[in-house]
Amino acid sequence: MFNFLLQRFGKKQPDSISFSEEKKNARQAAANEVRQAAIRQAEALPDDENEAAAFILQSSSADARFIAAQKVHSKVLLQQIRNALRNTDRRVTRLVQSRLDALSQREKQQEQILACVDLANHLKNEVHLLPNLVADLDRQWDTVKKADADDAGLVRQYEAIRDAIRQRLTDQAALQREVMDTLSALLQLEEEEAALTPPEREARLTVLLALSENRVQSREWTALPRHLINDVDEAKERLAGNTQQHRQNHEALAVRIEMLAAWESADLSTLTLKDLQQQWRAFPVGNDDERLSDLQARFDALAARVSRDDRQEHEKTGQKLSSTEIESLFVYSLSLMKKAIEEGSVREATQQSERITHLDFSVFEPSFEQKAMLVQLRSELRNLADWARWGGHASREQLLRIVEALPGKNYPLEELAAAVVDAREKWKALNESSGMASKSQWQQFDAACNHAYEPVMEYARSQAVAREQNKEKAQALVDSAREILSTLKLPPEENEMNWRSLVEYQRQVQRTWQQIGPITRKEKKRLNAELDAVMRPLDELLKEETKIQVQRRKELIEEVRNLEPQDKKSGRMARQLQEKWQERARAFPLDSREDEKLWQQFRSASEAIFAHRSKLNEVAEKERLDSLREKEKLCENLETNLAETVGKIQQALREADGQWRGAGPVPKEQEGVIQERYNAAVEALLSRMRTMQEEEKNRRIAALIEKLSICQKGENALPDQPELADELKSLWESQPSDEWKKMLRPRFDAALNALAARDAAYVEALKSRQSHLSEQLLRLEIAAAIDSPPEFAEKRRQVQLEVLKDSLSGNRNVSSHDQLNALCILPVLTDPLSADRIIRLVKKIKGA
Incomplete structure (x- = not known):
């Protein structure tokens, strides 16, 4: 219905469209030229990372920034570019982030290699180098990726250290094998020492001890198993401690072998079983049971033969020894008597003296020297027997007192048993040296x-x-x-x-x-x-x-x-x-x-x-802490924002939203707090913006109502009040320029022109539109849900039916805003009631 008004006042002129397109094309051409120049400048940059980074930070061309970013590789500059362009240039940010990730991976790889090198150095210098630690090092080294050529030096360094460690392990294995061989040799020597002479045994033992001492000086000695070292030390101590005992055992066996050979080669008639047994028991005893048993068997066989010969000799009647045989027995018994006196063996010396007494001196007469020696030895024997009897009695008394005192000593059982056995051995020794008790x-x-x-x-x-x-x-x-x-x-x-x-x-x-x-x-x-x-x-x-x-x-x-x-x-x-x-x-x-x-x-x-x-x-x-500080700074900026226009507030909110989204997560315990602070700051700005928008909307509504009132006042002054033209014009000029001033200008100018010409026809045209005004007011009041004056109730119901019929027929409804705009620019005589209804509609529809 009001299309002619919309076409008249709302259609843009072709000239303005053409001019806008030309201006837009010029701006695009200028922008393309600037972009190409920036690209050429980026391509001409030298291979200087600092200069390239500075160009990226100040350039407004995304393509130029991307070209320059290809020349930046250092971590500090890459981080600086990423932080600066994180929210403005995603392509450069992705490129920079990928290089930072590669550098981080590279640093991590180098850290792993350096850690392996440090660990290898530590193991190489470790006093106790253990194979399981080296195995852990090898596993750690296997997990390190060594593809970069920059790591070749570190890899070679690690391999050199690993070769040294491998050599140490090889030396350890060789040393352990040598020590085990030495231990086997020591144990073998311990098993075979009975068959060796003291010089042979000492020679072999000296060689083994020297080898062992040389190996103790080895660096890898302390890395050997402790039980192996203990076994070697114990074997050396046993062999070294048994040296004297082995020599004594060997000498004891040599004496028995020599005397046994002499007896076996001697005339059995010159030997008596009692003398043989006493001398055999007097010889020192070794610990070689096997050889002692062999010698004992030989002695038993010899004793059996001597016993048999003695019996045969007694069975012979009248048979006497020759002078040579008696002389041999005298000299032999005299030497044994002298030896027994020197050793303090009273019993042995007495037996040899009695043996000499029973010799037949009728066929043999000792020399003067032999007789003198016999007299001297018998004198010493008497003195020795007196001293032995006295000493043996005193020793036995003392030994008896010691044994009787043992029960009150509270000795441990082992020591008590050893003391009793030792006392019995001493008692037996006294029987041998001091006679029988x-x-x-x-x-x-x-x-x-x-x-x-x-x-x-x-x-x-x-x-x-x-x-x-x-x-x-x-x-x-x-x-x-x-x-x-x-x-x-x-x-x-x-x-x-x-x-x-x-x-x-x-x-x-x-x-x-x-x-x-x-x-x-x-x-x-x-x-x-x-x-x-x-x-x-x-x-x-x-x-x-x-x-x-x-x-x-x-x-x-x-x-x-x-x-x-x-x-x-x-x-x-x-x-x-x-x-x-x-x-x-x-x-x-x-x-x-x-x-x-x-x-x-x-x-x-x-x-x-x-x-x-x-x-x-x-x-x-x-x-997250950095993000928290960044968001706190952002909240502080929002809280202190003093923008005075809605546009600046909206711009600040858009920028804040972008920075907030790009800031990243914050610590969870602070997430709710900072989010509430940000929401509060945003809500405060939005509230201020809504207030400003409400004030601006009220101002625009007030300005529209004022301009409508001026137009209505001019139209109501027609045709008889031309003197109001200057006043109306002055009021109109005092109004601020806005969209409504432009839209209502034709209505105002038409009223001024008609007022100056006293145009009665224009007044009639204005009056003829009053019915249309009334109908449009009803439609708008129906659409805006505003009550109409009571006198228009019947008419309102009719209009409601028409509106419902139009909606059911599928006719396109014009929006309330467009209808109100058309009503405002419509020149029509307006009575006070209609003016008041228009003001109510403007406030309701424009203020919605």
Whole structure:
């Protein structure tokens, strides 16, 4: 209905459109020229990163910035560009971020290589270089990517250090083999020393000790297994301590062999069984039981022959020894008598003196010197016998007092037994050196020894009882294990397996068996074999399952080592693997040493993951703190924003929204606080903007109402009040310029022109439009839900029906704003009621 008005007042002129397009094309051409110039300038940049970075930061051309960004590679400049262009140039930001990621990966790779080099250096200089540490180093080195050529120097450095470590390990292996060979040689020498002469033994021992001392000086000596070093030291100490004993044993055997050979080659008639036995017992005794037994067999055979010859000699009647034989016996007995006196052996000297007395001197007369020596030796024998009897009696009395005092000393049983045995040996030695003791002395001494030894005997009896009880306990344990295992189904079904119970039972049996006290060797061997036979099915089953469980633990270790620390899920996955480890440990407990070894490997791999994640979290936390400071600064800027126009507030809010989105996450505990602060700051600006918009809207409505009133006043002054033209014109000019002033200008000018010409026809035209005005007011009041005056109630219902009919017929409805605009620019005589209705509509529709 009002299309002619819209076409008249709302249509743009073609000239203005053409001019706008030309202006737009000119701006585009200028912008293209600027962009091409910036691209040429970027391409002409030298290979100077600082200059390229400065150009990027001040350039307004995205293409030029991207070209210049190709020349920046240093981390500091890349970070500076990323921070500056993060929210304005995504293409350059992606390029810069990709290079920063590559640099970060490169730095990480170098850190890993440097860590391996440092660890290798540490191991190379380690005093105790252990192979398991080197194996850990190799595994760590295998995880490092060494593809960059820049790492070639570090790789060569690591390989050189690794070669040195490899040489140390080789030296360790060689040294360990040499030490084991030396230990074998020492043990072999210890086994063969009885067959060696002292010079031969000492020569071999000296060579082995020299070799051992040379190896002790080796750098790798301390890295050898401690038990191997202890075995070598113990073998050396035993051999070095047995040197004197070996020499004495060898000399003792040599004396016995020499004398036995002399007796075997001598005339048996010159030998007596008693003399042979006394001299044989007087010889020193060695510890070579095998050779002593051979020599004893030879001596026994010789003694049997001498005894047989003596009997034959006594059976002969009238047979006498020759002078030569008597002389030999005299000289031999005299020498043995002299030796016995020098050694203080009264019994031996007395026997030899009696032997000389029974010789037949009728066929042999000793020389003067021999007689003088015999007289002197017998005199010394008498003195020695007197002293021996006196000393032996005193020694026996003292020895008896010592033994009688033993029960009150509270000696340990071992020392008490050793003291009693030592006292008996000394008593026997006194019998040899001082003659036999009296029967009463012997009975008194024997009773004292038995009394002193009674605690040892009591302890021995209690130990025998304890051994019997321990045997019964061991047998009961074996029978119990047999009964329990016979009731078990081995191997159990898959759904019936309770490995933990089986392992705990096995360990309980082992602990109980170890806690059983001593048992006789024979019974211990028998019970051990019986228990092994009973427990063998369970032991073999658990042994096989242990291998499976160890392999599963190793698989868990590999799973942890294969986790990527950069993956955010790696920490959670590592904790899940730890829980799985604990479940398997509870289900099947391994041996403590094996379990500790595997656990240390698993724990080291897990801690490496958590350490790396912690480091990444620290970096992320730092970035979150930076984001928090950035958002706090942004909130502060919003809170202190004093923009006076809606446009500036909207621009500030758009910029703040972009910066807020690009700032990144903040610490979770601060996320709600900073978000509330930001929302409050934004809401404050929005509230101020809404207030300003409301004020601006009210101002525009007031200006529209004022301009409408001027137009209505001019139209109502027609045609008889031309004197109001100047006043109206002055009022119109005082109004600010806006869109409504332009739209109402034709209506105002038409009213002024008609007023100046006193145009009655124009007044009639204005009056003719009053009915149309009334209908349009009703339509607008219906659309705006405003009550119409009561007198228009019937008319309003008719208009409502028309509006409903138009909507049902599908006619296109013009918006209320457009209808109101058309009504405002429509020249028409307006009465006060209609003017008031128009004001109400303007406030309702324009203020909505």
